[in-house]
Amino acid sequence: MSSPPVTGPAEAPQRLGGPGPARFRPRRTPPAGTVRPRRRGPLSYWRQYLAISPFYLIFAAFSFFPVFYSLYLAFQRWDGMGDMQFVGLQQFRFLWSDPVFWLSIRNTLVIWVLSTVPTLFGALMLATLLHSVRRFKGFYRIALYVPNVTSIVAVAIFFGAVFSNNFGLVNAILGMVGISPIPWLSNPWLIKVVISLLMTWQWTGYNMIIYLAGLQAIPTSIYEAAKMDGAGPIRTFFQITIPIMRPIILFTVVISTINGLQSFSEPQVLFASNAANANLGGPGQAGLTTLLYFYQSAFLNNDYGYGAAIVWAFFVLIIVLVAVNWRITQRGRKP
Amino acid sequence: MTAVDTAPPATSGRRLRRPRGLTAHIILIVAVLISVFPFAWTIVMATNTTQDIYKSPPKFTFGSHLLENIRHVLNTIDFFGSMLNTIIVACVTTALVLFIDSLAAFTFAKFDFPGRKLLFGTLLLFMMLPLQLAILPQFILMSKIGWVGMLKALALPSLANAFGIFWLHQYIQNGVPDELLDAARIDGAGFFRQYWNIALPMIRPAMSFLAIYAFVNCWNDYIWPLVVLTNPDHVTLQVELAQLNVGHTTDYSMVMAGVLMAALPLVVVFSIFARGFIAGATEGAVQGA
Numbered sequence: 001m002s003s004p005p006v007t008g009p010a011e012a013p014q015r016l017g018g019p020g021p022a023r024f025r026p027r028r029t030p031p032a033g034t035v036r037p038r039r040r041g042p043l044s045y046w047r048q049y050l051a052i053s054p055f056y057l058i059f060a061a062f063s064f065f066p067v068f069y070s071l072y073l074a075f076q077r078w079d080g081m082g083d084m085q086f087v088g089l090q091q092f093r094f095l096w097s098d099p100v101f102w103l104s105i106r107n108t109l110v111i112w113v114l115s116t117v118p119t120l121f122g123a124l125m126l127a128t129l130l131h132s133v134r135r136f137k138g139f140y141r142i143a144l145y146v147p148n149v150t151s152i153v154a155v156a157i158f159f160g161a162v163f164s165n166n167f168g169l170v171n172a173i174l175g176m177v178g179i180s181p182i183p184w185l186s187n188p189w190l191i192k193v194v195i196s197l198l199m200t201w202q203w204t205g206y207n208m209i210i211y212l213a214g215l216q217a218i219p220t221s222i223y224e225a226a227k228m229d230g231a232g233p234i235r236t237f238f239q240i241t242i243p244i245m246r247p248i249i250l251f252t253v254v255i256s257t258i259n260g261l262q263s264f265s266e267p268q269v270l271f272a273s274n275a276a277n278a279n280l281g282g283p284g285q286a287g288l289t290t291l292l293y294f295y296q297s298a299f300l301n302n303d304y305g306y307g308a309a310i311v312w313a314f315f316v317l318i319i320v321l322v323a324v325n326w327r328i329t330q331r332g333r334k335p
Numbered sequence: 336m337t338a339v340d341t342a343p344p345a346t347s348g349r350r351l352r353r354p355r356g357l358t359a360h361i362i363l364i365v366a367v368l369i370s371v372f373p374f375a376w377t378i379v380m381a382t383n384t385t386q387d388i389y390k391s392p393p394k395f396t397f398g399s400h401l402l403e404n405i406r407h408v409l410n411t412i413d414f415f416g417s418m419l420n421t422i423i424v425a426c427v428t429t430a431l432v433l434f435i436d437s438l439a440a441f442t443f444a445k446f447d448f449p450g451r452k453l454l455f456g457t458l459l460l461f462m463m464l465p466l467q468l469a470i471l472p473q474f475i476l477m478s479k480i481g482w483v484g485m486l487k488a489l490a491l492p493s494l495a496n497a498f499g500i501f502w503l504h505q506y507i508q509n510g511v512p513d514e515l516l517d518a519a520r521i522d523g524a525g526f527f528r529q530y531w532n533i534a535l536p537m538i539r540p541a542m543s544f545l546a547i548y549a550f551v552n553c554w555n556d557y558i559w560p561l562v563v564l565t566n567p568d569h570v571t572l573q574v575e576l577a578q579l580n581v582g583h584t585t586d587y588s589m590v591m592a593g594v595l596m597a598a599l600p601l602v603v604v605f606s607i608f609a610r611g612f613i614a615g616a617t618e619g620a621v622q623g624a
Binding site: 054143160162169173269 | 356359360362363366367369370371373374376377380388389392393435436438439441442443446448449450454458461463464465466467468469470471472473474475476478491492494495496497500525526527530551554555557558562573576577580581587590591594597598601602605606609610613
């Protein structure tokens with residue numbers, strides 16, 4: 001290390017701001033009186049590399065490598081014990097003709113739509129209202145966010161109790177007004193409705209907070225100008241608020257797509273108590289999401305190759321859906 | 336919080352003063368009731384007997400059987416043991432995530448080095464990778480190194496938290512002035528000292544948000560502990576709770592007492608830190624979107 005003792009070797013990188021890529025760190029100007037060190041090779045940045053290395057090492061070992069190893073597994077037949085056997089595309093061919101896989105995809109998509117749409121609309125509405133009121137803001141924000149910090153297992157058990165066919169609160173209340181019990185947890189559609197309600201309950205507050213942050217960032221002068229031009233609150237909302245919020249809405253749509261498609265714990269816990277259908281997603285497998293099907297194939301049937309094929313097919317689906325959503329949300333940007 | 340208080344009444348101006356504000360409050364209060372109702376009803380169920388819950392119509396008021404139900408929970412499952420497991424894993428994970436992520440974020444935000452852009456770009460890509468893809472090989476990996484069933488198998492994969500780095504990076508870029516780091520450098524502070532003595536104290540709000548975020552995620556994680564903790568006597572709270580639900584469908588009030596005991600600590604912790612947490616969350620969302 002040949003750098004002057006006043007500055008020490010670690011700060012060499014910033015000093016490059018001058019002669020090096022100025023667009024990179026334009027604000028870094030060396031303080032007067034220091035000697036500017038010479039340009040150095042990558043090895044002199046060892047402190048920086050060391051500082052970021054833990055993340056990359058752990059990520060490489062426990063995320064990056066596994067993700068691609070599962071792609072390798074998808075071309076094998078393996079029960080986790082014996083020898084692996086290369087089977088080519090056989091797992092994917094089987095997947096293509098497996099009705100249960102397609103059922104799980106349908107279930108996942110239906111649950112995703114039924115939960116994401118009300119969640120995002122509700123969140124946007126609540127955020128707008130919350131932005132317009134002046135009192136109790138902090139209280140509302142905290143009270144509406146609490147569902148998101150509650151564990152899914154606890155929430156799923158609660159929903160299972162409340163929507164229970166025979167003794168649940170919902171059917172009891174319906175019974176009091178003379179409506180016969182509704183089979184919430186055995187009708188294929190109602191099962192999805194209950195799971196979606198659960199997810200809506202849990203995620204509306206989260207998205208509301210994000211929208212609220214976006215609303216607060218919109219300068220008020222825009223609204224004043226709109227008001228002067230005679231725009232009413234509805235028109236202001238659709239022609240000013242929504243267009244400005246578009247990037248944030250896009251962000252929430254992507255996050256909700258990734259989260260919503262990964263529903264696993266909800267059906268797993270809701271229907272785990274039914275011993276005959278354990279882990280199968282309830283009566284008629286109506287609550288069998290793709291991730292749950294993966295769990296069943298890989299960890300209950302010990303069919304590692306098929307499990308890997310399921311998650312990879314599922315990953316492709318997520319990418320397609322995120323891309324489609326992106327396109328839809330981007331459209332109309334320049335009308 | 337100042338942002339809230341000074342938020343100008345742009346949408347609630349002169350024209351829509353009284354009646355509109357009232358409607359907004361009514362809708363918001365209804366929403367709050369919906370979001371709080373499950374907690375109230377869980378308490379009702381946990382304080383009554385199973386017979387009271389199964390009655391038609393059920394009992395709608397708080398009962399007096401809470402202690403009895405809690406005793407049943409403690410007799411049925413190793414509640415405090417699994418809670419201790421969860422607390423250990425959550426605390427270790429949170430502490431390490433905070434250190435790893437803040438150090439990396441500080442480096443990315445304030446230093447220029449070859450490959451910086453590329454490495455940070457891949458980080459953003461990593462955030463998109465659904466980690467479910469990795470569960471199966473992670474499990475195989477853990478069984479290869481003999482960690483299946485052990486608590487350390489829980490913590491390790493979640494230490495690579497790309498979101499935390501990204502989020503702290505945004506915060507450090509604006510929140511830690513370069514002049515201060517320059518001054519410290521002139522005074523002879525090296526790389527680690529700049530991080531530890533200058534940057535770290537300045538990013539406390541962002542760190543407290545990340546801490547709660549990581550802790551809550553770890554506490555509520557279900558699929559990975561379910562997969563990797565194969566020994567039924569040595570699991571986390573969530574897995575234990577799910578098992579309680581499976582095995583004892585006939586004793587609903589006891590299950591609900593368990594739900595209450597498992598969910599409440601986190602809600603209390605959250606409510607205490609909520610102000611800072613939500614302020615932090617909103618800052619990150621705006622910058623990140």
